[in-house]
Amino acid sequence: MISDVTSSDAGAAPEEAPAPSRSRFGYAAVALLLAGIVLGAAIGLVVPRFRTPGTDSVEAGFLRDMSTHHAQAVEMAMIAHAGSDTPGIVTLAADIATTQQAQIGYMQAWLRDWDLDPTGDQPAMAWMPDAAGSVVNGLMPGMATPEQLATLRKATGKQLDVQFLTLMRAHHLGGIHMAQEAEELSGNKDVDWLADSMVTAQQGEIQLIDDLLKQAQAG
Amino acid sequence: MSTPGPERVPSTVKVGKTTGQGKPPAKKAGANRPNAGKGGKGRKPVTPVKVSGGRNWGPIAVAGVVVLIAAGIIGYGVYASVQGSRAWTDKLADIKGVVNYRAQKNATLDDRTHKDGALTYLTSPPVGGSHNPTWQNCMGDVYTEPIANEHAVHSLEHGAVWVTYKQGLAADQVAVLQKKVEGKDYMFMSPYTGLDKNVSVQVWGYQYKTDDVNDSSIDAFISAARLKASMEPGAACSSGNTTTGPVTAATSNGASMDTATPGSSSGS
Known part of the structure; x- marks a missing residue:
């Protein structure tokens, strides 16, 4: 019955005087068009927010935490770069410092692109399941303690070389673990790409560190 | 159609x-x-x-x-979008008791030039002004002795939050503050001689003082301003001075990081 009515309604409408019917259609069309534009603009405003990670996402957590993690690698590398007498270690330190500082730039820029704060309210490692226990005195996996850093700053010669390589080796292992986990959990291709490059580069550097460590301890 | x-x-x-x-x-x-x-x-x-x-x-x-x-869904999206992009300065303005020194447009406070030697500051603790070429290391460093304003102000310029507490504050209360700082870059803390409240947190141009170390506004301040307050996006907190005690005229870029300043060495 109802469908009958509507169909005949639609069919009958044109039967009457065409002029008023058309203008009514015209108003309806304009109204629909305007509504469509408004709705489209609203969706356009909103959809990018749904497509980029939110502030409590794995991606945001990883970028913030890895920025802090990287910053300490830069700190240690700068100490070794300034203090080591071994050319191979000075070069490695420069490589680590420049690469990781640049990667901090990538990570911070993405957070900014996503309209997120560079720092968050979440505790360290909150983005990684079952990782809360890995944070000791605020330090993420592999990070050197304030005491270790103080000792490194005072060290010279062979002591500096050995301490730097040992600390950086542990730091890389922690960083690789975090990056692998992020790659697994994140659905963002940029984050996956950077995390993967960290894993590859730092695994390679660990081999180099092992070689340099043998030389340093022998020397 | x-x-x-x-x-x-x-x-x-x-x-x-x-x-x-x-x-x-x-x-x-x-x-x-x-x-x-x-x-x-x-x-x-x-x-x-x-x-x-x-x-x-x-x-x-x-x-x-x-x-x-x-x-x-659309409404929430719009809300989240508006909320997510809220300026950090607005978030700071929401915290009751935060003093906005940037708004004063004071040339002395806004001065960002590098100067050697001892300098005087308009506020205590300072929140801006000319400073030593060397910044204080602010990689979550917990200094157990007072540090030089001249270095600390440079760290504020780099975006760090400086947590200061009245010298002699009870150890358990200092420990509460330490939890907020350790392991976090763009954070550092130190006791401050002659502080009028138990705690003062500051970034470049903003300050919040309270007597309660558990005051949630401390966390809100840190959350809103850490790194965002940076006057030099990308500037680091490492490679800074790591010693405590007053600044010396000899202190200058990098070279003196470890040895220049007298006084007790950092507890961190």
């Missing part, structure tokens, strides 16, 4: 005359065109009543719920 047009025209031509009275035919239920002509006026008041009376509320309710959910 173009397709319905031609269809309408022929139909109008066919039956146009019989239904010339305009609206009534439109309301005729199930009427064939020949019939429509005969009893137009008689039926029209009857059928509309039936139609409206037989309105099926089920689909309308479902459609209403769908529209409500859609509007809710």
Whole structure:
């Protein structure tokens, strides 16, 4: 019955005087068009927010935490770069410092692109399941303690070389673990790409560190 | 829009005359065109009543719920988008008691030049002004002795939050503050001689003072301003001075990081 009515309604409408019917259609069309534009603009405003990670996402957590993690690698590398007498270690330190500082730039820029704060309210490692226990005195996996850093700053010669390589080796292992986990959990291709490059580069550097460590301890 | 047009025209031509009275035919239920002509006026008041009376509320309710959910999702998205992009300065302004020194446009506070030696500052602890070329290391460093304002102000310029507490504050209260700082870059803390409250947190141009180390506004301040307050995006907190005690004229870029300043060494 109802469908009958509507169909005949639609069919009958044109039967009457065409002029008023058309203008009514015209108003309806304009109204629909305007509504469509408004709705489209609203969706356009909103959809990018749904497509980029939110502030409590794995991606945001990883970028913030890895920025802090990287910053300490830069700190240690700068100490070794300034203090080591071994050319191979000075070069490695420069490589680590420049690469990781640049990667901090990538990570911070993405957070900014996503309209997120560079720092968050979440505790360290909150983005990684079952990782809360890995944070000791605020330090993420592999990070050197304030005491270790103080000792490194005072060290010279062979002591500096050995301490730097040992600390950086542990730091890389922690960083690789975090990056692998992020790659697994994140659905963002940029984050996956950077995390993967960290894993590859730092695994390679660990081999180099092992070689340099043998030389340093022998020397 | 173009397709319905031609269809309408022929139909109008066919039956146009019989239904010339305009609206009534439109309301005729199930009427064939020949019939429509005969009893137009008689039926029209009857059928509309039936139609409206037989309105099926089920689909309308479902459609209403769908529209409500859609509007809710869109509304939340807009809210999250607006909220997420709220300026950190607005978040700071929401914290009762935060002093905004940037708003004062004070040339001495806004001065960002590098100067050697001891400097004087307008506020205690300082929140801006000219400073030593070497910044204080602010990689979550916890200094157990007072540090030089001249280095600390440079760290503020780099975006760090400096947590200061009244010298002699009870160890358990210092430990509460330490938890907020350790392991976090763009954070550092130290005792401050002559502080008028138990705690003062500051970034470049903003300060919040309180007597309660558990004051949630401390966390809100840190959350809103850490790194965002940076005057030099990308500037680091490492490679800074790591010693405590007053600044010395000899202190300058990098070279003196470890040895230049006298006084007790950092507890961190």
